Amino acid sequence: MDLNEARISDIFMGTRIQNSRQALGLSEAQLARRIGVKKTTLVNWESGQTAPRANRLAELAGVLNVPLMWLIAGAESPANTPEPDTSETQALEKKLDNADQLINELSALIADLRGHTRRVQREIDENH
Numbered sequence: 745m746d747l748n749e750a751r752i753s754d755i756f757m758g759t760r761i762q763n764s765r766q767a768l769g770l771s772e773a774q775l776a777r778r779i780g781v782k783k784t785t786l787v788n789w790e791s792g793q794t795a796p797r798a799n800r801l802a803e804l805a806g807v808l809n810v811p812l813m814w815l816i817a818g819a820e821s822p823a824n825t826p827e828p829d830t831s832e833t834q835a836l837e838k839k840l841d842n843a844d845q846l847i848n849e850l851s852a853l854i855a856d857l858r859g860h861t862r863r864v865q866r867e868i869d870e871n872h
Contacts, residue, residue, distance in 0.1 A: 758792040760815055764808040765790075774837055777844075779803045 765775045776786040779800060788794040796804060805812040813819040 756792075756818060757795060757816065758790045760810075760818065761786075761796075761804060761808070762790040764810050764815075768808065769834075770837070774840070775807065777840060778807050 765772070770778075772786050772790070773783050776783045779786075780803075781800065785794075789796050801815060802812060805815045808815070811819075
């Protein structure tokens with residue numbers, strides 16, 4: 745397989761990843777979080793810029809509930825796979841989204857505290 749054929753294959757795989765993610769109602773950020781990669785990594789996979797490594801392909805197939813060979817090469821139609829339990833998935837996604845929001849709020853509080861600590865330290869240094 746030459747470089748152009750590999751690139752075309754990556755694009756088709758990216759389309760299968762994207763379509764499967766969308767069929768499950770997952771955002772790019774949600775899928776990326778589930779498999780432990782950055783959102784930009786997933787975006788690159790879906791656009792065909794890069795391809796996932798073998799261990800990530802197996803994770804993707806599991807999370808997306810599609811056959812691994814279909815994900816890689818388009819073989820074996822994913823129509824034969826059972827429907828995912830979307831109610832449990834949605835409940836977990838909501839919990840993850842809430843956790844992300846709490847982490848963002850905590851990060852903002854930590855940044856404020858660091859700024860306050862620096863101001864106090866400057867005042868102490870100026871008075872001594």
